[in-house]
Amino acid sequence: MSNPTCAIIIIGNEILSGRTQDANIQFIARRAAERGLNLAEIRVIPDIPARIIATVNELRAAFDLVFTTGGIGPTHDDITSECIAAAFGMPWEIHQPTFDLMQARMGAEAFNTARQRMATMPRGAVPIENAISLAPGFSIGNVHVMAGVPRIMQAMFMALEPSLPQGTPIIMRTVHGIGVMEGSIAAGLSAIQDSFSGIDLGSYPFRRGAEGGVAIVAKGTDITALDAAIAQASALIAAQKITPIPGEPG
Amino acid sequence: MSNPTCAIIIIGNEILSGRTQDANIQFIARRAAERGLNLAEIRVIPDIPARIIATVNELRAAFDLVFTTGGIGPTHDDITSECIAAAFGMPWEIHQPTFDLMQARMGAEAFNTARQRMATMPRGAVPIENAISLAPGFSIGNVHVMAGVPRIMQAMFMALEPSLPQGTPIIMRTVHGIGVMEGSIAAGLSAIQDSFSGIDLGSYPFRRGAEGGVAIVAKGTDITALDAAIAQASALIAAQKITPIPGEPG
Numbered sequence: 001m002s003n004p005t006c007a008i009i010i011i012g013n014e015i016l017s018g019r020t021q022d023a024n025i026q027f028i029a030r031r032a033a034e035r036g037l038n039l040a041e042i043r044v045i046p047d048i049p050a051r052i053i054a055t056v057n058e059l060r061a062a063f064d065l066v067f068t069t070g071g072i073g074p075t076h077d078d079i080t081s082e083c084i085a086a087a088f089g090m091p092w093e094i095h096q097p098t099f100d101l102m103q104a105r106m107g108a109e110a111f112n113t114a115r116q117r118m119a120t121m122p123r124g125a126v127p128i129e130n131a132i133s134l135a136p137g138f139s140i141g142n143v144h145v146m147a148g149v150p151r152i153m154q155a156m157f158m159a160l161e162p163s164l165p166q167g168t169p170i171i172m173r174t175v176h177g178i179g180v181m182e183g184s185i186a187a188g189l190s191a192i193q194d195s196f197s198g199i200d201l202g203s204y205p206f207r208r209g210a211e212g213g214v215a216i217v218a219k220g221t222d223i224t225a226l227d228a229a230i231a232q233a234s235a236l237i238a239a240q241k242i243t244p245i246p247g248e249p250g
Numbered sequence: 251m252s253n254p255t256c257a258i259i260i261i262g263n264e265i266l267s268g269r270t271q272d273a274n275i276q277f278i279a280r281r282a283a284e285r286g287l288n289l290a291e292i293r294v295i296p297d298i299p300a301r302i303i304a305t306v307n308e309l310r311a312a313f314d315l316v317f318t319t320g321g322i323g324p325t326h327d328d329i330t331s332e333c334i335a336a337a338f339g340m341p342w343e344i345h346q347p348t349f350d351l352m353q354a355r356m357g358a359e360a361f362n363t364a365r366q367r368m369a370t371m372p373r374g375a376v377p378i379e380n381a382i383s384l385a386p387g388f389s390i391g392n393v394h395v396m397a398g399v400p401r402i403m404q405a406m407f408m409a410l411e412p413s414l415p416q417g418t419p420i421i422m423r424t425v426h427g428i429g430v431m432e433g434s435i436a437a438g439l440s441a442i443q444d445s446f447s448g449i450d451l452g453s454y455p456f457r458r459g460a461e462g463g464v465a466i467v468a469k470g471t472d473i474t475a476l477d478a479a480i481a482q483a484s485a486l487i488a489a490q491k492i493t494p495i496p497g498e499p500g
Contacts, residue, residue: 010292014454015279016279017420017422017467017469018275018278018280019422020454022275026272027268028268029265029266033268039268040266041266042260042265042294043294046290051291073432074432075435075453076439076443077450078453110434112437113437118433151457170267172269182323183324184360184362186326186364186367187362187364190325193326193327200263201327202327203323204264205399207401219263
């Protein structure tokens with residue numbers, strides 16, 4: 001695919017500790033696919049400056065776009081913003097329009113030193129406004145820095161989206177084979193994949209209650225090819241005699 | 251922390267496409283914490299051989315243990331096993347005991363070429379048996395290769411666990427401040443963090459229905475220090491004229 005590439009950096013000890021179930025990856029992944037951005041890698045890293053700086057610098061060089069989530073609040077463990085400044089070699093300084101806006105809305109007393117951190121950004125950063133939180137995320141270069149709280153992250157992403165580069169939307173087609181086992185259709189699937197080089201054909205065992213089988217997913221940008229591949233996968237599934245094999249893995 | 255370090259590599263286009271919500275990270279993260287393994291990084295990468303090989307080699311050098319999930323089934327997109335062999339520079343060959351076991355259980359006809367792939371491993375690999383699937387995962391060096399299907403991955407992890415190195419269990423203590431805003435307690439929290447260098451103090455806004463506030467999480471291996479830090483955080487919250495809810499461990 002010649003679509004722009006992107007990566008996500010989830011900055012957050014709470015995912016690594018298992019305290020919190022990630023709720024941001026799937027949202028960004030789906031929006032990226034719709035916009036024609038090829039999501040190439042996701043990393044979850046801890047709130048450690050050297051790790052944040054190195055990861056941001058590695059991925060912004062490797063991919064067209066980087067989205068980060070987490071670590072832009074007012075507390076001591078919110079260190080993403082100053083680390084992004086360090087990664088870009090820029091001063092970390094008050095963003096005056098954001099400072100003025102937040103102070104006006106919160107009042108001078110509430111807008112204490114901790115909250116003023118949220119109006120502090122790498123020089124040259126462009127705020128990402130959102131309808132939920134007064135404190136914006138920001139973009140600098142090809143890095144887009146968003147909150148970790150899902151509803152705020154989502155609002156920021158929606159605000160950011162119109163300014164992002166665009167590729168050909170990545171589309172998925174799926175066919176489910178109830179009672180079909182991967183090992184029985186593997187050779188047929190491989191042949192289908194071989195005849196459609198422009199698409200990714202994936203095979204995923206599933207179980208829903210007592211029912212199980214395999215989901216065949218075709219992913220790509222060429223709808224005609226996707227539909228043709230899925231038609232072949234459907235025929236492959238229809239040709240199966242459903243006879244359970246003991247010990248078939250997922 | 252002097253605990254052993256570990257990383258997770260999620261190999262799967264289905265997470266990157268947004269088709270599937272990850273269901274493996276939190277399970278491994280929690281078990282790792284209980285075993286005293288410091289989960290230092292998670293990566294989600296696509297089913298591309300060069301990416302798998304490079305990521306495995308980078309992370310197995312950087313961390314004490316690496317867990318991979320996904321890509322060990324019988325279909326053409328299941329390429330993890332041969333990529334691990336390539337990463338270790340080992341031949342990828344039939345593991346005879348596994349081959350014999352699978353063939354005996356499935357019967358020679360069902361145990362076709364595709365399913366035989368699941369009995370093929372890097373030379374020197376040790377199978378990770380599990381109660382759900384006949385096809386094992388495997389360990390080679392410090393890399394532990396498991397299925398992507400959550401219930402199979404979990405069974406493999408449980409089978410593997412007793413053989414893993416052990417550290418001091420990582421414990422969490424939490425206190426919730428209903429109605430408390432992060433920006434109001436940030437300075438106080440920072441002071442608490444400064445006086446407990448051995449623990450990680452995290453601050454996480456939360457909302458449950460109409461109710462919201464902040465969760466203060468203390469994480470570390472020294473229970474006395476955790477309890478002391480949480481007592482101070484509770485006092486900080488109480489000083490906000492809000493009644494704290496003593497949090498459940500973990």
